[in-house]
Amino acid sequence: MILPKVLYVMGMPGAGKGTQAEMIAETVGYMQFSTGNAFRTISRQDTDLGRRVKETIDNGFLAPPEMAAEVVIAAVQEFVSHDTGLVFDGTPRTVRESEIVDQFFLDHGYGRPLVLYLEVSKEIMMERSSKRLYCMDIADGFPVLDDKDAALCASRGGRVGRRPDDEPEKFLTRYNEFMKHTYPVVERYRKESILHVIDGSQDRHVVHEAIMGIIGQYDYEKKS
Numbered sequence: 001m002i003l004p005k006v007l008y009v010m011g012m013p014g015a016g017k018g019t020q021a022e023m024i025a026e027t028v029g030y031m032q033f034s035t036g037n038a039f040r041t042i043s044r045q046d047t048d049l050g051r052r053v054k055e056t057i058d059n060g061f062l063a064p065p066e067m068a069a070e071v072v073i074a075a076v077q078e079f080v081s082h083d084t085g086l087v088f089d090g091t092p093r094t095v096r097e098s099e100i101v102d103q104f105f106l107d108h109g110y111g112r113p114l115v116l117y118l119e120v121s122k123e124i125m126m127e128r129s130s131k132r133l134y135c136m137d138i139a140d141g142f143p144v145l146d147d148k149d150a151a152l153c154a155s156r157g158g159r160v161g162r163r164p165d166d167e168p169e170k171f172l173t174r175y176n177e178f179m180k181h182t183y184p185v186v187e188r189y190r191k192e193s194i195l196h197v198i199d200g201s202q203d204r205h206v207v208h209e210a211i212m213g214i215i216g217q218y219d220y221e222k223k224s
Contacts, residue, residue: 001217001218001219002218002219002220003028003085003114003215003218003219003220004110004111004112004113004114004218005030005083005084005085005086005105005110005111006085006086006088006105006110006111006112006113006114007021007024007030007085007086007087007088007113007114007115007116007215008088008091008092008113008114008115008116008189009021009024009087009088009089009116009118010089010115010116010117010118010182010185010186011117011118011119011120011200012120012122012125012175012178013125013129013165013166013171013174013175013178014120014124014125014126014127014128014129014132014166014171015118015119015120015125015200016118016120016128016200016204016207017089017090017118018034018036018089018090018142018143019143019145019204020089020116020118020200020204020207020208020211021034021087021088021089022142023204023208023211024087024116024208024211024212024215025087027208027212027215028085028087028215028220029085029220029221030084030085030086030087031079031084031085031086031087032086032087032089033072033075033076033079033086033087033088033089033091034088034089034090034140035068035071035072035088035089035090035091035093036089036090037139037140037141038071038072038075039053039056039057039063039068039071040057040141041139042071043057049067053067057164057165058164058165059170059173060165060170060171060173060174060177061173061177063093065093065094065095065096065097065100066096066097066100068091068092068093068094068097069092069096069097069100069101069104072088072091072092072097072101073100073101073104080105080108080110083109085220092182092185093181093182093185094181094182094184094185095181095184095185095188097185098185098188098189112192112194113189113194114194114196114214114215114218115186115189115194115195115196116196116198116211116214117186117189117195117196117197117198118198118200118207119197119198119199119200119201120199120200120201121201122175124201125171125175126168126171126172126175129166129168129171130166130168130171132162132163132166133150133160133161133162134160134161134162134163134166135149135152135153135156135158135159135160136158136159136160136161136163137157137158137159138153138156138157138158141158144160145204196214198210198211198214
């Protein structure tokens with residue numbers, strides 16, 4: 001079997017989606033796409049859309065499905081035109097968004113996605129979010145896991161800090177939003193038999209090994 005050209009890394013807030021998507025992309029040679037980064041970039045723009053997105057992020061709410069799908073599709077057009085494999089974290093967030101984005105990829109010959117769901121308890125995710133550091137004030141922000149990441153952040157002109165949506169009160173809002181809007185997407189993919197569940201509570205390297213055990217069942221051209 002050929003590895004699907006679209007991989008979705010899904011999970012609740014604090015599950016480690018961004019970290020695993022980055023590791024997968026590096027291993028298989030796909031392009032990582034963070035919906036969260038795309039929205040945060042737009043939120044810094046002094047436009048009507050930027051202000052609405054900023055308000056949505058700061059309050060911990062999900063963007064409307066059509067808006068989210070539009071942002072995703074616009075951001076990946078260039079990669080799709082070059083037939084580039086893509087790893088997503090934070091997409092899709094609602095059933096409607098999944099329908100729009102999945103249809104876009106089907107229409108462009110990408111087929112069905114491979115979905116990887118990182119399962120982590122609410123308590124662990126809340127603890128992770130309360131301690132999570134992020135490289136902020138740059139277009140392609142990323143999690144800061146160690147001193148190397150902090151140095152990279154500084155070299156790019158960013159600053160290390162906590163995102164507003166990681167505050168405990170905002171986390172609970174995001175958690176409830178996930179269960180209401182995003183978990184039905186997980187169930188949709190489960191019914192379609194394209195969902196793989198991974199224990200995301202383990203060390204990130206252990207989680208990555210488990211993911212690669214799934215991906216290793218497919219044929220793909222490994223990145224040299």
